Structures are given as C-alpha cells and as structure tokens.
Amino acid sequence: MTVPVPYRVTGREAETPDTTTVVLEPVQTALQPFTPGQFAMVYAFGVGDIPLSVCAIDGHRLTHTVRTVGAISGALHALRPGETVGVRGPFGTGWELSAAAGLDLLVVAGGIGLAPLRPLVRDALAAPERYGRLNVLIGAREPGDLLYSEEVRGWQAAARVLTTVDRPDAQWQGEVGVVTTLLDRAAFDPQTAAAFICGPEPMIRATAGELVHHGVDPDRVRVSLERNMHCATAHCGHCQLGPLLLCRDGPVVTWTQAQPLLMVREL
Amino acid sequence: MTVVRHGFLGALSPGHRDRLVAFARDVSFAGGTRIFEEDGVADRFWIIRSGLVALDVHVPGRRAAVVETLGKGDLLGWSWLFEPYRWHLGAQTRSAVLASEFDAERVRAACEEDPVFGLAVTHCVAQVIARRLKSTRTRLLDLYGPADGGETG
Numbered sequence: 001m002t003v004p005v006p007y008r009v010t011g012r013e014a015e016t017p018d019t020t021t022v023v024l025e026p027v028q029t030a031l032q033p034f035t036p037g038q039f040a041m042v043y044a045f046g047v048g049d050i051p052l053s054v055c056a057i058d059g060h061r062l063t064h065t066v067r068t069v070g071a072i073s074g075a076l077h078a079l080r081p082g083e084t085v086g087v088r089g090p091f092g093t094g095w096e097l098s099a100a101a102g103l104d105l106l107v108v109a110g111g112i113g114l115a116p117l118r119p120l121v122r123d124a125l126a127a128p129e130r131y132g133r134l135n136v137l138i139g140a141r142e143p144g145d146l147l148y149s150e151e152v153r154g155w156q157a158a159a160r161v162l163t164t165v166d167r168p169d170a171q172w173q174g175e176v177g178v179v180t181t182l183l184d185r186a187a188f189d190p191q192t193a194a195a196f197i198c199g200p201e202p203m204i205r206a207t208a209g210e211l212v213h214h215g216v217d218p219d220r221v222r223v224s225l226e227r228n229m230h231c232a233t234a235h236c237g238h239c240q241l242g243p244l245l246l247c248r249d250g251p252v253v254t255w256t257q258a259q260p261l262l263m264v265r266e267l
Numbered sequence: 268m269t270v271v272r273h274g275f276l277g278a279l280s281p282g283h284r285d286r287l288v289a290f291a292r293d294v295s296f297a298g299g300t301r302i303f304e305e306d307g308v309a310d311r312f313w314i315i316r317s318g319l320v321a322l323d324v325h326v327p328g329r330r331a332a333v334v335e336t337l338g339k340g341d342l343l344g345w346s347w348l349f350e351p352y353r354w355h356l357g358a359q360t361r362s363a364v365l366a367s368e369f370d371a372e373r374v375r376a377a378c379e380e381d382p383v384f385g386l387a388v389t390h391c392v393a394q395v396i397a398r399r400l401k402s403t404r405t406r407l408l409d410l411y412g413p414a415d416g417g418e419t420g
Contacts, residue, residue, distance in 0.1 A: 111411035141411040166406055168333050173361055176321060177335040178402045178410055184274065185338055202408040 002233050004043045004086025005029045007062065009079045015147050019067040019112065020077050021055065024087060030060035031089055036097065036119035037224060037252045040064070040089035041232045044075035049086070051229040051247070052076075053116030062087065065115040065147065091232045093252045095120045095222060100194035103220070104132035106186060108207050110139045110179055110199020114147050116224055117198050125158055132193075134159040135186040139179025139203065141165065143172045160187050179203060180210045190215035198224040205262055208255045221255035274340020275314055275391060283387045290374055291367035302358040303344070309352045310371050312344035318364030322356045331357060335399070342395050347371035348388075 011023030024042075034040070034054045042064060043049035050072045056063035068077045079085065097120055105124055109117050124134050136159050140146045143165050155161050162182045164175035175182070179199075193216050197207050204223045212218050227239040227246045234248035242261040244250060276284050294313070296302060303309070305325050319338050323331035334356065337343055343366065346354050352371070378385030 139411060141409070145411070164336070166410065170330065175319065175336045175338070176333045178405050180405070181335070181402055184340065200411060202405065203410045206405050206410070 002088060004041070004049070004088050005031060006084045007087045008084050009081050010061075011063075012079065012081055015065060016067075016144055018077070019065060019145075019147065020079075021063060021065045022076065022079055023056075024062045024064070024085065026060050027084060031062075031087060033057070033060075034062065034090040035094035036123060037094035037116055038090040038092050039116075039229075039232075039251065040087050041091065041229070042066075042076060043086035043088070044072055044079075045084075045086065047075045048072045049088070050076070051091070051226075051232065051251075053224070053251075054090075055115040055118045056122070057119050065112060067112050088232060091247055092250055095196050095224075095252055097123055097196075100220070101130050102132065102192070104188035104193040105134045106137065106183075106188055106193055106195040106211070106216075107135065108137045108139075108179060108183075108195060108197045108199075110203035110207075111141065111145060112147065113197075113199030113203070113224070114138060115198075117196060118148065118151075120196055121155060121159070125155065128158060132189075133187045135188055136161045137179055137182040137186060138163045139165070139182070139199070142167045143169055143174075162186065178206065180206050183207075183210055183214065194220040194222070196222050201225070201262065204258075208259065212255065218255040218259065222252050223255055223258050224251045225253060225258060226251060275342040275395065277340070278391045278394060279387055283384055286377070286384055287369070287374070287388065288367070290369050290377070294366050294368040296360045296364045296366070298360055298362045298364075300360045300364075302360065303354050305354055305357045307354050309344060309346035309354050312342065312347045312369050312371055312374075313366040314369075315339055315341050315343055316365040316367060318366075319361040320364060321359050321361050323359065324356055331359075335402070336361065342392065345392050345396055348375070348392050 006027040007024035008027050009022055010025045013021045015021055034057050039051045039053045041049045042052045052064040054062055055065045066073050066076045068074045107117050107121055124131055162185055164177050164182055168176050195211050197204050208221050211221055225246055227241055229247045230236045230238040232247040234245040239246040319336050320343055321333045322335045323333045326332050378388055
C-alpha cells in the first residue's frame with residue numbers, strides 16, 4: 001500500500017525516557033501482513049513520515065518502537081491511545097528466518113536494533129525444533145537504554161541471552177564492553193550458524209566482520225541497513241546504497257551484498 | 268587441575284597448552300574481591316574458568332570506571348609479559364570466580380628458555396591485546412548512537 005491508511009493507537013508503553021512502543025490497529029482497511037524485518041512508513045499528520053520496523057506482529061495489529069531523535073519521531077513518541085496516524089507498507093525485505101532451518105542462530109542487536117529483531121526471536125522461540133541453538137546478544141550504550149527487559153528475561157529459559165553495556169552505572173552488575181565481545185560466550189558452530197544483525201552501522205560492521213572471521217559464511221549473515229528512506233517505493237533514490245535501493249532491496253541484505261558497499265567511501 | 272580448553276588456551280597448540288597449564292594452580296575468589304590494582308606489580312595472571320571480572324580505571328574523586336568485563340576462557344592480565352610489569356587497569360570480581368592462576372616469572376622464564384613456546388604464548392597474548400584494542404577503538408565510535416543523528420526506527 002503506497003497511500004497511507006489510518007491506524008489508531010491502541011496501546012502505548014514507555015520503554016526508556018526517549019523510547020516508546022506503540023500498538024496500532026487499522027481504523028478500517030488493514031495493510032497486508034508484515035514479516036519480521038520489514039518496515040512501515042508511519043506518518044504523524046502534519047509533521048511527516050519515517051520508516052519504522054515492526055517489533056511485533058499480531059494479525060492486523062502493528063507494534064513499533066520509536067526513539068525520539070527528530071521532529072517526526074518526537075511526534076510519534078508523543079502519541080496517546082485514541083490518536084491516529086497514517087501507515088504505508090509493508091515495505092522491504094524480511095529476515096527470512098526459514099532459510100536458517102537446522103542452523104544455530106545468532107541474533108545480535110545494538111541499541112534500538114533489538115526492535116526489528118524481536119519478532120524474529122519470538123518466531124524462533126515458537127518453533128525450537130526447526131533450529132539449532134538460539135543466541136541473543138544485546139549491546140546498549142547504557143543500562144537505561146535496554147529495551148523489553150522483562151520479555152528478554154523470559155527468553156533466557158530457552159535461549160542463551162547475553163547483554164552488555166558500554167557505560168555502566170553504579171547498579172549495573174552485568175557485562176561491560178562492546179557487543180562483539182559477547183560472541184566468544186555464545187554457543188554456536190560457525191560452520192552451521194546463521195546470524196541476524198541490527199543496530200547502528202559501525203556496530204553492524206564490527207559484528208559481521210567478527211563473525212566472518214570466526215568462520216560464519218557471509219551469505220548466512222543478514223544485516224538490516226538504514227539509509228534515508230523517503231518514498232519507500234524505490235522511486236526517490238534517497239536510500240540508494242550502490243546498486244541497492246534499500247527501501248526495496250533491503251533493509252535486510254546478506255553481508256556478502258553489504259560488505260563491499262559499506263567499504264566504499266562517500267557511497 | 269581443571270582448565271578450560273577454549274578461549275585463550277584454545278588458541279594454543281595442544282603441546283604448548285599442556286606446557287602452559289603445567290604452571291597453573293586453581294584459585295577461587297569471592298564476589299567483590301579486588302584481584303589487582305592499577306599500577307600494582309603484575310607478577311601473576313589468570314585464565315577465568317567461571318564468573319565475571321570487571322576491569323576498571325581509577326578516576327580521582329569518583330568510583331572506579333569499569334571499562335570491560337571478562338568471563339569464562341578469557342585471559343585476565345597481560346601486563347606481566349611486558350616491562351615494567353605493572354597493571355594498566357584494576358580488576359575486581361563481580362561474582363564468585365574460579366580461575367587458573369599462573370606465576371608470571373616462571374612462565375616468562377619458560378618462554379625465554381624455549382623460544383618456540385615463548386613465541387606461541389606471546390602470539391596468543393598479542394591476539395588478546397589486539398582484540399581489546401579493537402574493541403576500545405570501536406567504542407570510541409559511540410557504537411550504539413544514531414549513525415547520523417537522523418530519524419531512525
């Protein structure tokens with residue numbers, strides 16, 4: 001759907017002081033179903049629209065986590081139940097978890113990058129017989145930036161969940177360091193592992209590079225890239241990365257595709 | 268004697284690993300134990316078998332700043348290999364820790380005596396240093412901040 005359709009906010013939960021998860025339900029017409037990794041263009045009326053990955057999919061209900069970094073995300077962050085937004089989508093490529101059947105799974109999230117990975121983790125937990133060992137590695141700048149804390153604790157029953165922060169506070173008793181250091185503590189066989197990475201680009205590059213160094217096939221490393229997505233229909237070209245228009249050909253691509261493009265200066 | 272076979276030791280060949288392990292003794296530390304202080308004499312090192320150790324830097328007038336944590340299989344301490352044999356950081360356990368402890372002087376002497384063994388050990392320690400340097404540089408990028416300050420979701 002390339003024309004925004006109205007969705008109403010039916011739920012809102014503050015994750016951190018600047019990050020909120022909002023639940024949207026169609027007012028009338030529902031969009032086509034989303035798959036984990038895909039994104040919607042969410043329009044704050046009179047302000048503008050931005051791409052937001054789905055962080056939970058439940059029938060026609062869409063859930064997004066938004067962090068305030070500018071005017072549009074600020075407007076979406078301030079939404080209250082009952083208010084409406086315009087939504088276009090689904091757009092882009094998904095994580096394709098099914099391609100990792102039988103493999104050990106490494107889910108690596110940096111900061112708000114956990115949001116688009118959450119539905120993938122949920123799907124993997126729902127069908128443990130299809131996959132090998134599930135590792136969820138989470139890095140955040142500060143303890144207060146960690147998302148979905150209660151749900152993440154629940155994942156520990158069936159997955160190896162490791163969390164690290166860059167800047168610990170006085171209460172933090174967990175690991176300190178970059179998320180790549182957690183790879184040594186994960187349980188996986190590099191020859192039969194698939195990785196799913198989302199976070200800021202420096203984190204993606206560091207993590208994917210480390211995994212390939214460990215022996216993971218770069219075709220089995222999927223990363224979610226962000227560029228300036230405006231139209232989301234592969235027309236405006238704002239999200240171009242070399243031969244890719246990331247709104248259409250991404251945001252999820254393999255490391256085989258992404259690595260050479262991310263090494264080109266000024267691309 | 269029980270020593271983990273992955274992590275630091277896993278990078279050594281079986282022969283060199285056995286030779287190094289012969290210098291080890293089992294130790295345990297309760298949670299909250301100060302293992303060494305910044306600028307103290309680096310006369311020992313450890314390979315962690317279980318538990319978590321925080322590396323920190325003294326900040327005058329404030330509590331020590333934790334810069335990294337080490338866990339199972341990690342090498343705790345590399346300052347013992349290079350003069351002036353003083354710790355660059357402090358180390359304190361975050362939980363109960365089991366570790367293999369090595370006498371630095373004896374290991375250095377063995378490295379001098381057998382250059383092939385010495386090169387293998389030095390190479391493994393250098394790998395650890397390189398990885399920690401890389402992690403530190405990556406942190407300088409503010410790894411989890413918005414890439415360009417733009418709208419993201």
